[in-house]
Amino acid sequence: MGQWLLLLLCIGLVDCAYKRWLSNTNFGNPANWNAGRAPCGNDVAVIHDESAAVFLQVNTTVKQLLMPMNGEVVFGSDVVLGFTEQPDHSASCTPYSSNVEFNVTYPRDWFDSNNWCETDSETGDCKTIARLDSEKVPCMNDDVVYPSGNSFYVNLETGIDIKVNTFKITGKAYTTTSFQSFLSTDQGKGMFPLPNNGQRSSVTIQRRPCNDPTGCMCGNNKGEVLNRVCVIQRKRCTKAQCRTPLKPVGHCCDLCGGVAVMKFGSGFRFDTLVNGIRRNLIDGKPEYKDVQVITSKISEDEIQMVLLDTDGVRASQLTREIAKEVQNDINAGGFKYSVLSVRVDVSSGGGSTGPISSAQTAESIPNGEIAGIVVGGAVVVGLLIVVAIFVYRRKQSPTDELGFKVFDKISFKKPNFRKPRVEVPPSFGFRFGGPENVGPSQGFDNPMYGNNPLENEKPMDMEIMPSSLGLEQEEQPTFDSSRGFDNPLYDSPPLNESMFTDPSVVEKTSDLGSRPTSFVNPMAMVEDNPQT
Template identity: 30%
Template sequence: MGALAAPGGLLLCLQLCELTRAGYKIWVPDTDFDTADNWSQNRTPCAGAAVEFPADKMASVLVRAAHSVSDMLLPLDGEFVLAAGAGFSAAGASSDSACGAGAAALFLDPDRFSWHDPRSWRPRDLTHGLFSVDAERVPCHHDDVVFPPDGSFRVDLGPGARALRVRSVWALGQKFTRDGDLAAFLTSRAGRLRFHGPGALSMEPEACADRSGCVCGNAEVQPWICRALLQPLGGHCPPATCHDALRPEGQCCDLCGAIVSLTHGPAFDLERYRARLLQDFLALPQYRELQAAVSKVPRPPQSREATGAGTDTEIQVVLMETGPRTGGAGQLAKALLADIAEHGEALGVSAATVRESGAPVGGGPAAWLVGGITAALFLLLLVLPAGALLLHLTGRLRWRRRDAAGPVSFPNPVFGAAGSEKQPPVSQADARSTSQSYFVNPLFSESEA
């Protein structure tokens, strides 16, 4: 056991101030004793509870408060880091049934948190209306990685097929920017308690200096990213809610919306375009149910051939539908095309293309309206003849054959035959041609007519 290693709040503030101009990701999950999600009963152990840690796992566990336990089974290797006022005391076994009397509180597997899981990370700023594709939610090559110094953690570095490259790593109050220094830390006892697995970390010391942005560089590890993200879903993507769903570059599953691909020049400024998209478009009421992701991605070879553009990258603008209403992404995509047609040269954009997803699965409001009208007409055509036949069988409606030599007249369904206009004379040939016609007045029987 030992004292808390760093004055967390002040150190973290200094770290974040230094990283203000850099893109970076902050590690989210922890192995703290006082985090309810780390326990089998989804709550911290009650007073007098028996506590059990996995015997074959290593972990560094931060304890923030005082706890009384009846029994504690410790792992073969690990450490407790005690905050001020934290500690353990012995107590009799709890008899409170609400605390699961008799059942030990099990500390969940500390090895379950993966570097490749997008849910394990968050960016510094969570701007409303913006999101990142799945591959860019995990640290990119030019990102700074921050592990909060006032918490305990454990990270699975993955299978080791590809080295994980980042610009720098902050851990336990230290900043690592050189491969040798980081490797020495990872092989130390403190490093082994917090990082495990065959994967390796290496440094990409250069920051992204291109104002048009830099490609994330996670394409090679995207299969591991998607596997970690979809593990709770059995490894399968949820079905898209629209036809012809889209799969943006870097995304694990299909989504509904639109993708605008921009051919950019050296004058393009990625952050300036993001700000323009937020302020001039996403802030409008008709687009508030949309989210956008803007990043530089590799340009597909077929796209380079089609456009004749020499650059091997493009700007991907993903517009995702998030609300019940649909069609907003397509409208915004057209508005962006019009904006580029007018201001493209000033923005550093020379060309743009759009792809849109299809109609909602099961049909939207318009499809329901058309379907309802069609069903009503079909029902009407089906019910009227059946009703007429029923009236005829009950004697309330009789059919009669017109005189073969007589004129043909059309009853007025509202006023009966007496209310119809006088018809012109009919020739013998016409009479013969219509002698087999039958007419039914659906509102009046023969006697009433």
């Protein structure tokens, strides 16, 4: 599936953890000379005062060699350095207009990732694998190799505890104690010079390979080690080609893609997770062929999976699929991966989603949905405010002063049905007896409920709500000037008494039977006949 998949398979495996030093001070290394090639018979080779010891590993001929008083050239076994005044016409000895100068005038940094390559063995070819910046330099479980047949000039810096698994220099293995002794020798001082303050960083050689089935932590993803790595690496960062880049744990530059951090529990195996993700989501899908995957153990119970590509679109999509795959297993009990939780960040689509709970997977919310949520929330809040104002005014003011009388006109009745009504003009009233010297009133006493004069100055509408049965057969009330109104709901006999008295006078009495009954209220629905 590609070289990047090797990373998924090699994390935690000892035979995949060799870091070999690349820089050297060899005379024959073209990168060590300002002409871009090693000196030849036509050149004057110049070694400056600040230069490291130069290792001459093959027979060489030059026109002249200029060295400082404290300069050093180390000869390999049976190697000869010759001088000539004859022109060199070989194809490798191209003309150069001035002296050829040795340019290794300062030690190369241990924490510079350009000085290291990852290999499958001590002498194997360097592998091109996506790595976090902190993992490009030796981790605490890596085997460090300074290859044979070379000389080196290394800056260990100061104030840092460097931890590695094993340490070999030109084929010789060292322990923590023996390496410390080597640093006190002339060869050791020439290879690992003292910093300006005279105190090198300590090197601890653990000799404890990682066989943990949950994976191996690098140990460089935080603290001073990461700071030193990023001081160098940030100068090489390129601008990310996405709007919202990410910076994973252990990395110095912004990336486009996604990050999934998984917290695991008992029974977790690194290779089970990696192989399951590869088999279920990556294999056979050409759309993910350019997505690089970096999987690392970043703490005692967390795995970080970083997915990146140029613009982050495909990597973000794959990150969401991985999160969904893992979350589905969590919801089912976690028997496949033994992962307890997963949280995701993605660079595409405008941002991150934060942590994923045990009940959901994380995905970015599109900007349109966010706008809809905001507008909908504003509408709901506005409606709540209107309702609150209505309730507050209703509590603080009488009902008839609220100005909502439009609701009084609402009638839930069948269309085109006209309710029968009896209108009482303002100058016309009814009474149930009493003196005639009381001033005019536009109300009347309900004989069944007591005195409650109406204050409305408009004509009072008296409505009779028809029954749903027999509407066409119902007899409407008639007005007879001689004896008044008949109650259409009761079979009341005609009254002989005079119906009309002073409409403004209502006589109150506790004995209803003693009143002269001149009018039967058509709106009163009582059990007993009010006429005695």
